[in-house]
Amino acid sequence: MSGGLAPITFPAYETLRPVTDLAGVILCDNPSEMTFEGTNTVVLRAPGSRTSVVVDPGPDDRAHAERIAAIVGEIELVVITHRHGDHTGGIDHLRALTGAPVRAVGETYCRDAAPLVTEGDDDEVIHAAGLDLTVLATPGHTADSISLEVRPAGAGFTARADCVVLGDTILGRDSTVLDSTDGDLGDYLQSLDQLAARADGVVGIPGHGPDVADTARAAQVLARHRRDRLEQIAAARDVLGPDASAELITQHIYRDVSPFLLKVAEQSTLVALRYLDRSG
Numbered sequence: 001m002s003g004g005l006a007p008i009t010f011p012a013y014e015t016l017r018p019v020t021d022l023a024g025v026i027l028c029d030n031p032s033e034m035t036f037e038g039t040n041t042v043v044l045r046a047p048g049s050r051t052s053v054v055v056d057p058g059p060d061d062r063a064h065a066e067r068i069a070a071i072v073g074e075i076e077l078v079v080i081t082h083r084h085g086d087h088t089g090g091i092d093h094l095r096a097l098t099g100a101p102v103r104a105v106g107e108t109y110c111r112d113a114a115p116l117v118t119e120g121d122d123d124e125v126i127h128a129a130g131l132d133l134t135v136l137a138t139p140g141h142t143a144d145s146i147s148l149e150v151r152p153a154g155a156g157f158t159a160r161a162d163c164v165v166l167g168d169t170i171l172g173r174d175s176t177v178l179d180s181t182d183g184d185l186g187d188y189l190q191s192l193d194q195l196a197a198r199a200d201g202v203v204g205i206p207g208h209g210p211d212v213a214d215t216a217r218a219a220q221v222l223a224r225h226r227r228d229r230l231e232q233i234a235a236a237r238d239v240l241g242p243d244a245s246a247e248l249i250t251q252h253i254y255r256d257v258s259p260f261l262l263k264v265a266e267q268s269t270l271v272a273l274r275y276l277d278r279s280g
Contacts, residue, residue, distance in 0.1 A: 010172075010210045011037040014067045019211055020203055022046060022131060022150050022162045026068055028058040030086065033260050036172070036208045039086045042165050043072055046130025046152055051076035053129045054100070055148065055165050056207060060089030069097040076128045077113070080104035081167025082145040084179075087207060105144035116146060127153060134161075138169045138195065140188020142179045145169055147195065163203040164215050170195065172209020175222055180267040185275035189226060195219040229253075233272045246270040 008017040013029045028039040041064070042055035051074045058064045068090075069075075075098045080088055088109050091102055101113035103126075117124040118137035126133040126148075134149040134157070148165040168176050169191055178188055196219040204212030212218045236252045237244055250266040257265065 013038070014064065016043060016071050019205055020150075020163045022152065023165070023205060025205060025211075026064075026071060028061060028064045030059050030061065030064075033258070034177075034264065035086055038208070040205065040207055040209075041068055042205050043068075044129060044131055044133070044148075044150055044165070049130035050074060051129045053077045053079060053126075053131065053133065054094070055079045056081055056087040056167070057090035057094040059086045060093070062090075062093045065090045065093035065097055068094055074098075075100035077126065078102040078111075079116070079126070079133070079148065080106075080109050081147070081165065081169075081207060082142045083109065084142065084168070087167070105146060118146060136164075136194065136198075138167070138191035140178060140184055140191045141168045141176050143182040143184070143187075145191070147191075149198070161199065161202050163205055164195065164199050166195075166204045166206045166212070166215070168207040170204055170206055170212060170215065170218050170222060172206045172212060174209075175225055175268075177264050178268045178271040180270045183267070183271045185226065185230070185271050186278070189223055192219040192223040192226070196223065229268075230272055230275070233269060234276060237273075237276075246273055249273070 011027055013027050016024045016026055018024045024043045026041045030038045039058045041058050043052050045052040052072045054075050078100050083106055095111050102111040103113045103116050104110055105116050105118055107115050116135050124135040130153050132151045132153050136147045138147045139145050145167055149161040150163050151161055196216045199215035202215045204215035232253050236249045246266050246269045250269045254262055254265050
């Protein structure tokens with residue numbers, strides 16, 4: 001999928017931007033402080049395949065769904081990386097246009113297909129669009145977060161992945177927010193460690209922001225950042241007192257961010273405090 005006469009660079013709205021031979025991105029025009037330039041809808045297919053897999057149809061935006069349907073053609077399957085509305089809001093728009101089945105960890109987001117399997121000793125492998133897509137449970141941002149290793153059909157697990165679709169587990173820049181409702185720092189660190197071990201030198205395609213050149217390296221940097229931040233939060237609580245709120249601790253640590261992002265960072269602080277309380 002990386003061919004073409006003129007390269008398309010990020011950001012490029014509502015057009016298919018090739019990333020690798022097997023993957024491209026259609027960037028939704030929904031920029032914000034939370035979504036950066038917008039939500040990345042990922043298109044996966046082997047060269048010569050008449051069908052594609054679409055990952056994350058984006059927000060509740062019929063125009064974006066129409067562009068996906070027009071650009072991609074026949075969609076064999078839609079996969080959801082996690083439950084947030086900027087990734088799931090477009091499910092029914094795209095399904096109405098294409099009839100494609102939808103799979104996610106949460107049954108709420110599935111359409112005419114079974115939930116993704118993220119438990120057990122063996123990773124589920126989806127065979128579609130001439131590809132083998134290995135489903136990796138990568139919770140932490142949310143409890144239902146997954147990533148996808150993308151390989152040509154039949155390449156085998158020993159072959160290095162062509163790319164990894166990351167959802168919001170790793171973003172194209174900065175660090176992801178851990179959702180205070182079901183995010184978990186312990187899970188997140190394990191997810192980063194898993195990606196660091198599996199994706200050395202592999203391109204990552206995040207849910208927001210530009211491509212990640214080396215997923216393993218990005219995971220290592222983020223894990224170190226999270227552990228450093230955890231130390232800052234513990235130190236802040238020592239200064240402010242054991243009953244200090246997540247809001248107060250966040251204000252103590254984050255000095256140069258907008259009021260909106262300060263409130264967002266408070267979610268990750270709350271999740272980190274739960275982790276500290278649990279781990280002693």
